[in-house]
Amino acid sequence: MMIGTLLRLGRRELHTIISRETIKPSSPTPSSLHTYNLSSLDQLIDQKYVSLILFYQNNGNSNLSAHDKAREIKKSLSQSLTRYYPFAGRLCTPTTTYVQCKDEGVVCVEAQNDRELKTFQHISEQDSNLDQLFPDSLDGTNIVGVQLNHFACGGMGVAVSMSHIIGDGCTLGSFVNYWASVTRYGSAGHEEVLPLNPHFICSPTTNSIRPEVKVINHGYANLIARNFVFPNTKLSELKNKVIALASSGPTPPIKNPTRVEVLTSLLYKTAMGAATKKSGCFKPSYLFMPMDIRNKFVEKLPQTTVGNLGSVMVVPTRHTTASSLHVIVAKIRDAKSQLEGIQSVQHAADNFKSLLTKLGNEESEDIAKRSYVCSSLCGFPYNKVDFGWGKPVGATLALKSEDKIGFVLKDTPDGDGIEAQVILEKEDMEIFENDNEMLSFCQINQL
Structure with a gap:
């Protein structure tokens, strides 16, 4: 169902939101894991989103249509969230020191863009056009959001926004590689997936709130x-x-x-x-x-x-x-x-x-x-993220x-x-x- 359309006048550029849904873990999270405590290092991080987009050409490596690719990637995301269970959780408030993991799910947006993939392949994080490729409905309590972008050339951009308080760029890289591995092999139990399993640190419970992180305003212009x-x-x-x-x-x-x-x-x-x-x-x-x-x-x-x-x-x-x-x-x-x-x-x-x-x-x-x-x-594994239709031809990691x-x-x-x-x-x-x-x-x- 079509949810909305964004038309940027002057550039004759059309960006259409095709669908918006919530992807939940394929298996429920056990009650013993309903609370994920942030580590003492996590609590020093400001609430921002680390955003990664991977660009894939339509080079004939797969017989799947764009619709089929989207269906497969959503299915494997659901399977992957069973392992990465905190990613489907929520922060009760922007300052709490734990994630409530009750399978609220990940926002997944699918969009059609009338521009060519190469237009975005080397785009800067400073370019406002980059924003439209990422999910726009994250309110600070969401841990992860996903957007699948279909370009006019048949290529695809897989965008992931992850709350910085849950992890760093290495965490995001590990997650997307695990997710891609599940997509390629169709089952979370495949032997090729196992070496990529996440490792969680057991952090003690704290009754405090996360401290406010002081930001230095450099005042740079242009x-x-x-x-x-x-x-x-x-x-x-x-x-x-x-x-x-x-x-x-x-x-x-x-x-x-x-x-x-x-x-x-x-x-x-x-x-x-x-x-x-x-x-x-x-x-x-x-x-x-x-x-x-x-x-x-x-x-x-x-x-x-x-x-x-x-x-x-x-x-x-x-x-x-x-x-x-x-x-x-x-x-x-x-x-x-x-x-x-x-x-x-x-x-x-x-x-x-x-x-x-x-x-x-x-x-x-x-x-x-x-x-x-x-x-x-x-050395980060972004250039190796293969969902089954080849490695990406470009990647942009942006921390707003x-x-x-x-x-x-x-x-x-x-x-x-x-x-x-x-x-x-x-x-x-x-x-x-x-x-x-x-x-x-x-x-x-x-x-």
Whole structure:
């Protein structure tokens, strides 16, 4: 049944909501699991939605029609929610510290868009056109929402919005891969599904409410995004350059730097240079790097562990002498080493709260002036999510939050490099995208 139509005049663009329904777990959740307590790390996260959309071409890999694909994917979602039972639950209020898991279900919207898939394939999270591809009926108490988008070319966009309080990007990646695996093999009991089963942390009951998360308002204006692709051959050259710089100076040598380390260093250095050139003087800058810490525990956690298992590395650059590539890489490595040896989730939460206190009190004024966030999705399984009609040709992960400048890194679909989405103020971007050193390592793929 047709529920509604959105017509965007001027662009002659038609976006039609075909159906809206609630998908419930295929098997009821046992009464012993009706309450899912948020961990001490989950309780430090603001209530936002992490939104992922995967784009699939109609390339003839499947004999199923668009209608049949939608039917199969809804059926497997119902089966998957039996394992990921908190995802079908609700928060009683936006500040409660537990999820009530009584099979309320997941909102599932199906939509038809008259534009081509390629129009959205490299879209920025800053583009308002992205919003129409995600479910619009989530009120903050929903844990997960899904929207299936059918494009004019026959391709499909599978969009998932997950409450950040239930998990991070790794949690979302594990869920969609499990869901895809169930779709491919038609049964949650298939042996190919079992290794992807979720791992839940048992968290104690608390009578408190989740604290309000302080958001720093940076006050950036005219933010724009550009995509830059860095082939692996060029990243190897960049690694060699970093190693050579470190070996020629008084700093300790750098061995085997990763692609993410050297590319983050290059982007951060270039962005600082652009801001300095615009203003005419260097100002202290800060690099923030969210980091998955599942493998930083003394007893490592499975990658399928559900929850917010992350921390933030902070690399301050207070002087121009510290803005060299090899110096930034060395600082990133030092910050990474400090995350090792986590004893427990509570230990990780205490460390994170200490960092938030420091940033909120001592350095918030400087941080608000010039800070960059670099989120790396390299190695995340988004490009491998196969529902039975092939791997996605593109993926966009968006976390709608306060305005921010920085970089989002992800593997190219062919695995032969890294695609970096760079978000800067307009004047800075005009300088950034013409930097000769940065351009020597990449090919530009503009939005």
